[in-house]
Every structure is written in structure tokens, then in C-alpha cells.
Amino acid sequence: MKTVTERICCSDRPLFSVEFFPPRDADDEQVLWRSIRDLEGFDPAFVSVTYGAGGSSRDRTIRTTGRVATETSLVPMAHLTAVEHSVAELRHVIGAYAAAGVRNVLVVRGDPPGDPNGEWIPHPDGLTYAEELVTLVRSLGDFCVGVAAFPYGHPRSSDVDTDTDYLVRKFRAGAEFAIAQLFFEAEDFLRLRDRVEARGCDATLLPGLMPFTTPKSVAKAIELSGAPFPPALAARLEPFAGDPAAFRAAGIDLVTELGARLLAEGVPGLHFYTLNRAKATKEVVVRLGLAPEQARAA
Numbered sequence: 332m333k334t335v336t337e338r339i340c341c342s343d344r345p346l347f348s349v350e351f352f353p354p355r356d357a358d359d360e361q362v363l364w365r366s367i368r369d370l371e372g373f374d375p376a377f378v379s380v381t382y383g384a385g386g387s388s389r390d391r392t393i394r395t396t397g398r399v400a401t402e403t404s405l406v407p408m409a410h411l412t413a414v415e416h417s418v419a420e421l422r423h424v425i426g427a428y429a430a431a432g433v434r435n436v437l438v439v440r441g442d443p444p445g446d447p448n449g450e451w452i453p454h455p456d457g458l459t460y461a462e463e464l465v466t467l468v469r470s471l472g473d474f475c476v477g478v479a480a481f482p483y484g485h486p487r488s489s490d491v492d493t494d495t496d497y498l499v500r501k502f503r504a505g506a507e508f509a510i511a512q513l514f515f516e517a518e519d520f521l522r523l524r525d526r527v528e529a530r531g532c533d534a535t536l537l538p539g540l541m542p543f544t545t546p547k548s549v550a551k552a553i554e555l556s557g558a559p560f561p562p563a564l565a566a567r568l569e570p571f572a573g574d575p576a577a578f579r580a581a582g583i584d585l586v587t588e589l590g591a592r593l594l595a596e597g598v599p600g601l602h603f604y605t606l607n608r609a610k611a612t613k614e615v616v617v618r619l620g621l622a623p624e625q626a627r628a629a
């Protein structure tokens with residue numbers, strides 16, 4: 332099983348990767364597995380599965396990531412958070428990932444359950460920052476660890492420079508790469524990359540993109556990014572508010588343009604937040620020339 336770093340650094344061309352969330356029920360599971368199978372031929376660098384707050388959702392993450400490891404040709408990456416976990420429980424989950432053959436872990440702190448903006452209260456026997464979780468995961472095995480990065484700064488941070496200092500600490504603790512939260516313009520990501528480089532750090536940074544297929548997906552992107560939608564982009568989508576097909580086409584154009592600009596700036600890959608659907612991501616990936624020849628023809 333390859334690591335994310337091996338996939339990205341051994342490639343002579345930029346790659347793409349995809350993120351899913353664990354299925355909530357049997358219908359969700361069908362949609363997810365159709366998407367996974369659909370994307371398999373497109374050779375993503377890795378496939379990640381988010382880690383939720385509840386026990387059953389967490390079990391589904393472990394199960395789904397394990398199935399990707401054993402039943403597909405894809406490279407899985409499991410997410411892990413420190414939310415409501417003691418260190419002993421975290422060790423147990425990391426052990427379960429290792430037993431399922433998962434070598435890549437995206438380590439994030441997670442948000443307080445219920446209200447993501449509520450007070451962060453660490454588990455009495457747990458961890459406070461993702462940096463500590465990076466150290467723990469690295470101490471427990473030969474894992475390739477990734478972390479989260481925030482182009483506009485994490486919402487709890489006082490300013491982007493302090494936030495970047497903490498990101499660099501996560502790299503120094505053993506993270507090999509970071510995936511950026513959603514952003515809207517290439518410059519937002521490139522400034523983050525400059526800040527990291529200015530600190531003497533050459534870790535891999537992957538931009539995170541989401542195809543804007545509906546007004547709801549734009550609202551979700553605004554919520555996750557923590558930034559307002561740029562008026563120039565809104566002006567390109569607004570004329571199609573009443574026409575779902577035209578809105579989708581304009582939204583896919585926007586994300587394709589953003590991806591093309593980032594690739595021209597030398598990013599090693601693009602990470603797609605898929606919301607468990609493959610079609611829009613496939614369209615963008617094909618248009619950007621990131622899919623293998625045979626998948627493009629199919």
C-alpha cells in the first residue's frame with residue numbers, strides 16, 4: 332500500500348484526490364460505492380474518508396476506509412480527530428486503521444460536537460491540538476500523516492501569520508503534507524503557500540476544491556471556507572439561479588478555471604471535496620487533463 336507522499340512525489344504529472352464522508356444508511360452507502368467505483372478508473376492519488384462525531388459514524392469511517400484498502404485498487408486515507416477521545420481511545424482507532432491496512436491518516440483536531448463554533452473542551456484524558464495528535468500517530472507506526480491548512484486562517488486564530496506558525500509546527504511534528512480548506516481564488520491559496528515557504532518549510536500543500544453544482548453547494552463552500560463569496564464569482568453564477576443546468580455548467584467552469592490556474596502555479600495535485608458524488612469531479616478532472624487516457628475516452 333503506497334503512502335500519499337509516495338503517490339504525489341513519485342508522479343511526473345499533477346494528480347487529483349477525492350474526499351468522501353461515511354455513509355449514513357444503506358442508500359448512502361450505495362451512492363458512495365458507485366462514486367468510488369466510478370472514480371477508480373480515474374486513478375486518484377488517494378481517497379479520503381472523513382471522521383465524524385458519533386460512535387457509529389466513526390465505526391463507518393473505519394469500515395469504509397478498510398474496505399477501500401482491501402476491495403479496491405485505490406490508496407485510502409483515513410481522517411482522525413481528537414474530539415471526545417481519550418489518548419487510549421485514539422490509540423485504539425489508530426490500531427484499527429493499521430489492522431485494516433491503512434497507512435495514511437489525515438489528522439485534524441475536529442470541532443466541538445453540536446455547535447462547531449462552541450467552546451473547545453478537550454477530553455480530560457485527551458489532546459488539545461492537532462499537533463499533539465500528529466505526534467501520537469507518528470509514534471504508533473509507519474504512518475504518512477497529513478493535516479489541515481486554512482488559506483484564510485482558522486476561524487479561531489487571531490491572524491493568518493499565527494495560524495501559519497501553528498501549521499508549520501504540525502509539519503515539524505511529523506506531518507508530511509496538508510490539505511487546504513475551501514477557498515475561492517487561486518491567490519488565497521498561493522499566499523498561504525508563500526507564508527509556509529517563508530518559514531523555511533517545503534512540505535506539500537494540496538488545494539481543496541469543490542465543484543459548485545448548485546446554489547446549495549456554493550452556500551456549503553462559503554460556510555466551510557469562512558470567507559465571503561467573491562462578488563466577481565457571484566456575478567458569474569447569479570444569472571443562472573433559476574436554471575439548474577446552466578448554473579451547474581457555470582459552476583463547473585469556475586472550478587475548472589481555478590484548478591487550471593493552480594496547476595499553472597505548480598501545485599502537485601488538487602483535492603476534491605466530492606460530497607460523495609463522482610460526476611462533477613470527473614468532469615473537472617477530465618477538463619484539466621488529470622485523468623488517464625483510457626478514463627478520458629470512456
Ligand code: FAD
Nearest residue numbers: 381382410439440441460461479485487488494497510512
Ligand atoms: P489545530 O491545528 O489544532 O488548530 C485549531 C486552532 O488552534 C487554530 O486556531 C490554530 O491556529 C490553533 N493552534 C494550533 N496549534 C496550536 C498550538 N500548538 N498552540 C496554540 N494554538 C494552536 N473535521 C472533522 O470533524 N472530521 C474530519 O474528518 C475533518 N476533515 C477535515 C479535512 C480538511 C482537509 C480540513 C481543512 C478540515 C477538516 N475538518 C474535519 C475540520 C477541522 O477539524 C476543523 O476545522 C478544526 O476546527 C481545526 O482542525 P485543525 O486540525 O486545523 O486544528
